[in-house]
Amino acid sequence: MKSKLRIGLAGGGLLGRLCAWRLALRNHEVTLFDAGDFERPGGACWTAAGMISPLSELVSAEPEVYHMGMRSLDIWPQWIAELERQTGMSASYRQAGSVVVAHPLDKAELAQFQCDLNAKLPADDALQWLDREGVAKLEPGLADHFEQGLYLPSEADVNSRLLLNALLAALRQSGVRLVSDTLVECSAHRMHWSSGSERFDWVIDVRGLGASRNMTGLRGVRGEVMIIETSEVSLNRPVRLMHPRYKLYAVPRLNGQIIIGATEIESADMSPISLQSTLELSSALYALNPAFAEARVVETSVNCRPALPDNLPRVTREPGLICANGLYRHGYLLGPVVVGQVLDQFHSEKQYAA
């Protein structure tokens, strides 16, 4: 196999950027195509909260997601350090754990969450029960409102938009050819667009939901988020609220902004956030702390998670064409491991996984 390969990637979302970056670091000649603008990607990656939370996800996901997520948690800090060294840009990666809370009336929800998690977790020291003081110590902004909670210390999060911007800068610095506003189709060794096509040693299809015509069973799962800004309440890490009617997470970002999410609706509808979702997310946030009432809603965002029937990622290969998709609600959680699997498809060495 030639050492320097010409590789064309379709889709400049999270997977596309990560794959292109790791390939360029190995001196391959990489071209990245996207249907839209690289500065403001149209994929799910731009809407995502960026939580890297294998434990929280384990309650509703397959054990495989947990195991892959734990491996990703080992890889992310190395990759973030490399990225920050290369570009001088921060992605605000934070491994400060996450907190799960419930109001006294909903304590059964929290107990059930803990019970489900303990039943599935290989190690029972991965979560800590918090009393009122414990909640107050970790999250002073919630001090007067919660008597109990759970702390999942190993979980992390990354500011998705800062990460995507840093990856874009790294791609430019590494000489990756970026082709924007170009809707492409993929076949073995060839990338096609409306007015032409180009041959590559390998084509990698990472178009997310854009590949749905070519991937049987690929579906969109609509997610709606709100970004609010407040100086009244601050959080130090992702917080999840257990509630009988709606589940909410609040992930603090820079400058007093907090991303609140997310709905999960079986639909590929990309239309703006519904009134019902706005009400539910706002009510849940208000339940976290009534001081959020004065927060300003600075953005609402909607996108669809690319999901396969088993809600697990899938990497397939035929000569000249690799496809990776189905990251569902786990793109940031599983990204590094899936990228490793992609790169292993045409390189025998396992060096790319770390």
Ligand SMILES: Cc1cc2nc3c(=O)[nH]c(=O)nc-3n(C[C@H](O)[C@H](O)[C@H](O)COP(=O)(O)OP(=O)(O)OC[C@H]3O[C@@H](n4cnc5c(N)ncnc54)[C@H](O)[C@@H]3O)c2cc1C
């Ligand atoms: C509301 C919400 C919250 C989320 N929160 C989290 C979270 O906290 N943690 C987590 O791990 N995951 C989260 N996710 C999931 C995560 O965003 C996705 O799993 C991830 O973005 C999938 O990455 P991807 O690269 O496969 O697809 P995408 O990020 O969707 O990127 C696909 C790219 O392909 C391009 N494209 C599509 N079709 C074509 C075409 N024909 N030609 C050229 N380009 C094309 C698109 O323009 C886009 O840039 C969330 C998702 C949503 C919607």
